[in-house]
Amino acid sequence: MTPPPPHDATAETTVLDALALTSDPDLEGRFAESAHRILADLVRGGAALGWVEPPSRDEVAELLDHVLSAVRAGDAALRVAHLDGRIVGLGYWLRYARPTHRPHADLEKLAVDAAAQGRGVGRALTAALIADAREAGIEVLTLDARGDNADALHLYRSLGFTEYGRLPDFVAVGERRYDKVFCMLDLRRQD
Numbered sequence: 001m002t003p004p005p006p007h008d009a010t011a012e013t014t015v016l017d018a019l020a021l022t023s024d025p026d027l028e029g030r031f032a033e034s035a036h037r038i039l040a041d042l043v044r045g046g047a048a049l050g051w052v053e054p055p056s057r058d059e060v061a062e063l064l065d066h067v068l069s070a071v072r073a074g075d076a077a078l079r080v081a082h083l084d085g086r087i088v089g090l091g092y093w094l095r096y097a098r099p100t101h102r103p104h105a106d107l108e109k110l111a112v113d114a115a116a117q118g119r120g121v122g123r124a125l126t127a128a129l130i131a132d133a134r135e136a137g138i139e140v141l142t143l144d145a146r147g148d149n150a151d152a153l154h155l156y157r158s159l160g161f162t163e164y165g166r167l168p169d170f171v172a173v174g175e176r177r178y179d180k181v182f183c184m185l186d187l188r189r190q191d
């Protein structure tokens with residue numbers, strides 16, 4: 001079978017927001033399972049998602065509970081990508097907790113199943129999260145990425161994020177060290 005061409009097939013990608021999930025307990029349960037599978041498999045394969053070891057089921061469930069509570073409070077957005085009827089990706093942003101940073105939010109844990117990468121899913125998720133941030137009146141959307149994560153950094157730059165700083169050799173994975181790259185999208189300055 002011919003493999004799918006890279007970076008297309010966006011038409012088959014459906015990006016749902018968290019409200020669609022929480023309205024259906026069955027869907028929410030399946031989402032927690034899929035999110036764990038996607039995140040744990042990616043970390044196992046060396047992905048730069050903040051974990052050295054694959055997160056446990058409980059750890060991911062706790063994280064999702066936290067994000068979904070924040071979504072209900074208007075302090076977060078969570079997007080889930082479906083491709084060909086399967087959950088293949090997720091991403092979210094959380095408003096900063098520090099009182100002086102409340103107008104701003106940080107995008108975290110953008111993750112697409114390895115088998116579904118290169119087909120526009122990550123781009124669709126990130127674009128939806130940016131639109132959510134705009135809609136919620138977020139002023140500055142930040143994120144950080146590991147310096148060697150060229151695909152992710154290319155994606156973020158292509159959607160308008162700019163680098164505002166870098167901590168050299170800050171990310172520790174065993175004995176290896178990588179730069180931590182800080183990016184921002186100032187939504188006050190965009191149309």
Ligand SMILES: CC(C)(COP(=O)(O)OP(=O)(O)OC[C@H]1O[C@@H](n2cnc3c(N)ncnc32)[C@H](O)[C@@H]1OP(=O)(O)O)[C@@H](O)C(=O)NCCC(=O)NCCS
Pocket residue numbers: 007042047048049109110111112113116117118119120121122123124144145146149151152154155158
């Ligand atoms: C980063 C990630 C979310 C991108 O998701 P994706 O669905 O593969 O991305 P898309 O198909 O939407 O492609 C977006 C860009 O990423 C790059 N890219 C993604 N997959 C690629 C691949 N297999 N080969 C080459 N480039 C690729 C391309 O530069 C593409 O840009 P283009 O549209 O101009 O060609 C995904 O690779 C991933 O989950 N990586 C592991 C976790 C991670 O690093 N998350 C980010 C933490 S900061």
